Amino acid sequence: MAIIIGIVSLLPNFITGVEIKNQVSNVKTGDLYNLFLVYFVAAIVISMVIIIFSFKRSSKKDRPRVVFLISGILIMTVLASITNLILPLITGNNYYAKFGSLFTLFFVALTAYAIIKHSLFDIRAVVVRSFAYIFSIMTIAIVYAFIAFGVLGRFIFSSGNVQVPLQQQFANTILAVALAFSFQPIRRFFERVSNRIFYRDRYDAQAVIDDIGRAMASEIKINLLCNKVASEIMNKLNISAADIVVLQKNELIYFTKNIKAKLNENEIKDIYELGNRTIYIDDTNSSSKIKLMRSLNISLSVPLRTKNSFLGYLILTEKQSGSTYNSQDIKTIKIISNELSVALENAKAFMEIQNFNETLQDRINKATKSLQKANAQLKELDEAKDEFISMASHQLRTPLTTVKGYVSMLDEGDFGKLTNEQKQSVDLALDGSNRMARLIDDLLNVSRMEAGxxxxxxxxxxxxxxxxxxxxxxxxxxxxxxxxxxxxxxxxxxxxxxxxxxxxxxxxxxxxxxxxxxxxxxxxxxxxxxxxxxxxxxxxxxxxxxxxxxxxxxxxxxxxxxxxxxxxxxxxxxxxxxxxxxxxxxxxxxxxxxxxxxxxxxxxxxxxxxxIHNKIKIDNTAKRNLNKGSSK
Structure with missing residues (x-):
């Protein structure tokens, strides 16, 4: 549409003439000029509709940027429409039109504020690209002018004529083609130079994320994990200091101590008040929190949380280069914080298991000591019992042998012939004596086993x-x-x-x-x-x-x-x-x-x-563990 309007503007019926009256220029428009007015109004309306829809779809962080952009366009459009459209139609002259271009300053100022304050665009990228192209074109122009007009024109094809010789024209053409092909290498050279100037802290975000991810995977203990990740973040992102604050129910579990050597209870509570969103020191939406961050020398605060739990904060100071955190920095840090949150949750679970194991081991040790003490007491009782059995067996054996001998003599008739009834009673007595003798033998054998x-x-x-x-x-x-x-x-x-x-x-x-x-x-x-x-x-x-x-x-x-x-x-x-x-x-x-x-x-x-050919054990000195019986 713009191309069509551009073509139409060349037709005689678009601008019919210019009238100078009282030193004021009045542009006389034709019927086709109305087409431009329709295009101009439509372009403004469509642009505003697009921006408003973008505002509705934008995030909370992006909305301040869009507000400044809309404000600049509205102020410029309204004021420029008054001076360049409404007043000329009412007064019939274009005297006030010269002021219309001044109102673009509102748009430029508000857009610049959005760029600087709210990072509307990455201005460094524009500067770097402009730097590369400007110096590339300047280099080619200087080289072309020097060779074409200095070397070729003055020394090689110098004829004193105003007209350029055909040979020089041909040489100039070849030179122009050669310089055209050299434009890309020259541009890349100046891009590298400009990157070193404007992007001294530039990094490969994916490589940084991968390196820090490997560091997280290599540690499971909270203290080692936090120290290693904080060190990697400082080195890879060129940040002056980074700390990881691990919290649990308002209590500090671990703190890496890079920004401050110690956090007191009030500072822990203050950090906990930073909330559940990422806060940058230039974010004007949370002035009290920004004030707190300044007092703690924090430039960026990123919450560490998973779906089910809040784990703490990743807090960062300024960058070593002194530059602000751009959108790539914040995006990279958010990705790192998400991975760190998962790693911390796993580390906390490991710590809980470890603490449980230590508690369990402590209980086991106490129970083992109690069992060992009880076992020692039981051994003492067992030894006392064995000593008693041995003593009792020896004390009983002699009188029992005497009793058994006399009963045997009775049974054999040494004291006279016994009646059947007497014989039966004596047999029972002899049987009881034999059983008692066998019991004593058993007890004595056990005693011998105990003694080896x-x-x-x-x-x-x-x-x-x-x-x-x-x-x-x-x-x-x-x-x-x-x-x-x-x-x-x-x-x-x-x-x-x-x-x-x-x-x-x-x-x-x-x-x-x-x-x-x-x-x-x-x-x-x-x-x-x-x-x-x-x-x-x-x-x-x-x-x-x-x-x-x-x-x-x-x-x-x-x-x-x-x-x-x-x-x-x-x-x-x-x-x-x-x-x-x-x-x-x-x-x-x-x-x-x-x-x-x-x-x-x-x-x-x-x-x-x-x-039939049995092998008798001859190692009779080894004491057997009789409490367990035989293990064969």
């Missing part, structure tokens, strides 16, 4: 004979319990084994004795079956009963010291929990292995498998 003096003393043992003798001794007790005790010895002859006869006898007796006691007589009666068989290179001894069995949840503890299953305590409250513990120790120390199977309510199988 439990020895295996191997000799050649006839296992068939040993088992048969124990069966004979236990028959009386089996009858008294109404339990059928039978044996299946599938070996007619067995090579003598290297065993500790007394301890092996104790193992056999303990297994058969337990089977008798825990075989409750059902309708068909209690039943215990003892078997001895040879399989491959092992001799296998088993005691099978139809008794109460062992609960599954307690089977793993059955061979540990002093342990008794729940149902066993109900059947035999006077048990000690030492028998099976000793069985395990004796069998394994002689190179054998335990046999155990059980179904609760249906019975159990106890026994051992002993290699």
């Amino acid at each position: 003096k439990f020895y295996i003393e191997p000799t050649k043992v006839d296992l068939i004979k040993l088992v048969q003798e124990e069966l004979n001794l236990l028959q009386t007790m089996a009858k008294s319990k109404k339990v059928s005790l039978s044996a299946k010895l599938h070996i007619n002859k067995l090579h003598a084994l290297n065993l500790d006869e007394n301890k092996t006898r104790q193992v056999v007796m303990n297994l058969i004795d337990n089977a008798i006691h825990y075989s409750e007589p059902p309708k068909g009666g209690g039943r215990v079956e003892v078997s001895l068989a040879e399989k491959e290179s092992e001799v296998i001894f088993k005691v099978i009963d139809n008794g109460i069995g062992v609960p599954k949840d307690q089977q793993s503890k059955l061979f540990t010291k002093m342990f008794r299953a729940r149902n066993a305590k109900e059947i035999r409250p006077d048990g000690t929990g030492l028998g099976l513990f000793l069985v395990k120790r004796v069998v394994e120390d002689q190179g054998g292995r335990l046999i155990f199977e059980s179904k609760p309510g249906k019975g159990s199988v106890f026994g051992f498998a002993m290699p």
Whole structure:
């Protein structure tokens, strides 16, 4: 449209003439001039509509800039319309039109204020570009003039004629073409020079963001993270000082101490009052906050927050170059602050986990000390108990041996023949004495284990004979319990084994004795079956009963010291929990292995498998950890 108006303005009917009257020039317009007036008004209206719509869509930060721009255009348009349009139509002369151009000063002044105060445009970019183009053109013009008129015209093609020789014209043309091609390199040279002058603190924003992002990723502790990021921001953005203030519910968690060495409580509260938006020292919308920032020597304050929490502030002083923060600086710093907020939230979560771990570790240490103290006390009690058992066993053994000897003499008729009723009573007394003797032997063996003096003393043992003798001794007790005790010895002859006869006898007796006691007589009666068989290179001894069995949840503890299953305590409250513990120790120390199977309510199988060529343990000095039982 402007091109059309420009063409129309050349036609005779646009401006018909100029009349000078009383030293005042009056322009006489034609009919086509009305088209220009319509264009002028339409351009003003459309421009204002566009600016108003831009104002509505603009951010809170951009609106002051647009307001100054609209104000400048309105003042200029209204006043210029009065002097250049309305008054000429009313008075019929253009005397006041000469004042119209002066009103553009309002537009220029308000636009300049918006540029300087509110960064309407990056004026440095305009200056730099203008500097580059002006000096490029000046350079080309000077070079062309010097060569064309100085060198070529004066020295080479000098003829004294006013008319330029054809050869010089041709040379000038070649020179002009050469200089035209050199324009871009010259322009780039002056751009580099102008950038060094006007953009001394220029940086690659993406590279800065990437570098600081890598610094954030390399640290998880709040203090190291904050110090490293603050240092990177100062170095990469050429800022005099930068601090990161980490807050939590008005309390200071960490402060990097680059701007100030220390923040007191009032200053912490003041910083917290900076709010949730970015504030620049030249922002006139928050005068009280600007005053606060000046008192703290802060030029830019950026809040650190995520979607769910407020974390603190990134506060910056002036730039080292003394220049103001431009739009690129603030945009870059906002991106960095967003990444820093996420990094700080992760660091705070790590700190909370670390604090929880430290608290938990402290509690664990205290609990461990309590357990160690309790364990030491239990060990003392256990030692006292073992000492008592050892002493009591030794004290009981001598009188029990005497009692057992006299009862044996009675049973054998040394004091006269006994009646059947007397014989039965003496047998019961002898059986009780034997059981008491076995209990004392168990207690003494445990005492020896505690002292590290439990020895295996191997000799050649006839296992068939040993088992048969124990069966004979236990028959009386089996009858008294109404339990059928039978044996299946599938070996007619067995090579003598290297065993500790007394301890092996104790193992056999303990297994058969337990089977008798825990075989409750059902309708068909209690039943215990003892078997001895040879399989491959092992001799296998088993005691099978139809008794109460062992609960599954307690089977793993059955061979540990002093342990008794729940149902066993109900059947035999006077048990000690030492028998099976000793069985395990004796069998394994002689190179054998335990046999155990059980179904609760249906019975159990106890026994051992002993290699024919068994290897006896000879390291008898090592003290075993009996509190845990055997770990094999």
